[in-house]
Amino acid sequence: MGTIQMVDLKRQYQSIQTEIDAAIKEVIDSTAFINGPAVKNFAANLGAYTKAKHVIPCGNGTDALQIALMALDLKPGDEVITPSFTFIATVEVVALLGLTPVFVDVDPDTFTINMESLTQAITAKTKVIIPVHLYGQCSNMQPIMDLANAHGIAVIEDNAQSIGGNYITDDGIRKTGTIGTISCVSFFPSKNLGAYGDGGVIMTNSDELAARMTKICNHGSERRYYHEIIGVNSRLDSIQAAILNVKLKYLDQYCDKRRAVAAFYNRVFANNKHIKTPFEPAYSHHVYHQYTLILEGVDRDAVHQAMAERGIPTMIYYPVPCHQQEMFTALQDREYELAHTEYLVSRVLSLPIHTELTEEELVFISTQLIEAIEEVKEKQVSTAE
Structure with a gap:
């Protein structure tokens, strides 16, 4: 067994190397490096996959968020509601455009936007809601859309982590990123559909x-x-579009493999009192961009360190919520009490999850996590004594 990776892009590449190399060579031979046929083909194919009417390629997921906000013709001081428990890109573009970020709490089970917190945050200045489909889990979009439509508010789906996911209702199944006014996707290499560099798209039916x-x-x-x-x-460059065009054919397979990895972890950890495994509501087809646990009754940071000492990478997404980041504290004119967010940031821990993990590796990772937790607990007890 080799070195465990959070995401093993090398092994994934090796499995489709012939197709990837041919696609890159085709772009190089054509010299159509900017807005070439590969970009147009990828946009069309992603539109067919998601059933989004319009797919606009761009440079990266952060650009996608900024461009979406720019398109809505907002004014300085207009309020944009986002969960605080998200990657900083969701919020930094709001401040960059002179808009006012308003932070809300998340649901403690799904990690996605909390409806009660969202409802209470709406004012006459609210112009946009940005639900984040965090870790591959779809937000509960129907009540969000109902609330937004009742107030004349635009909805931008931050779909950076959930491409390939589904939102499931009694009326049918829709792909994440096709429900709001606009949606934004990142093709950062570690994503379920990842480029070999930066890339993104914006989707809309308008x-x-x-x-x-x-x-x-x-x-x-x-x-x-x-x-x-x-x-x-x-711009999404043509080489990245060509790579994504190849990988798009495998996206459902990649998501299914990640779900299988998550199911393995869930079975192993089901009866461990210190581990709360990811929750899947009936409306969300979780695609596990990250497999994120909540650790209870044990020092998360110590477990994170103990896993590193065992040669197993784990990640903390995200240790500081946006409303407590220094870049925003000076801008805020209000106090935030986001209990679920502040609880989660001290307890979440993400395990390796990717398409190439073997059963041997999964057994090793899960066994080592259980042992690391017990080791940390023993140290906590001895220190207390």
Whole structure:
């Protein structure tokens, strides 16, 4: 057994190497490196997969969020509601555009936006809600959309971590990222659908917003050297699009493998009083971008260190919530009490999960975690004595 990786991109590449190499060579041979056929093909194929009407490629997931907000023609001081328990990109683009971030709590089981906290946060200044499909878990979109529509608020799905996931209702199944006003996707290499560099897309079913976001991605221009609106330079390059086109064919397979890994972990940890395994509500087809546990009654940071000493990587996503980040504390004019968020950030721990994990590796990881927890507990008891 080799070195355990949080995400093993090398083994995944080796399994599709012939296809990937051929796709890259085709772009190089064509020299169509910017907005070439590979980009257009990938956008069309992703649209067919998700059933989103418009797919606009861009440079990365953070750009996608910024461009989505720019397209809504917001004014300085307009409020944008986001969960605080998320990667900083969700929120930094809000402040970057002179908008006001308003942080809300998450559900303690799903880690996604809490409806009670969201409802209480809405004011006359609220213009956008950004639910985050965290770790591969879909937010409960129907009540979010009902609330947003009742108040005339736009919804931007932060779908950076959940491409390939489903939202399940009595009326049918929809892909994550196709429910809100706009959605944003990241193709960071570790994602379920990952490029070999940065990349992203924005999706919408609105013709008007699609046209506007396409312009914004291209310096605010539809016709070369004529710039109608303020824009940015944000493009998915052709080599990355070619890679993603190959990997898109395997996305469902990749998600199924991650779900199988999660199911293995769930079985092993089911009766451990210190481990709370991920919760899957009926409405969400979890695609496990991360497999994230809640550790109870044991020092999470000590367990994280003990696993590292055993040669097993684990990650803490995210140790400091956004509302407590230094970059935002100076901007805030309100106090936040986000009990679930503040509870979770001291207890969550993510285990290795990827498409190439073997049963031998899974047994080793899970056994070592159980032993690490017992080791930490014993040290806690001896210190107390």
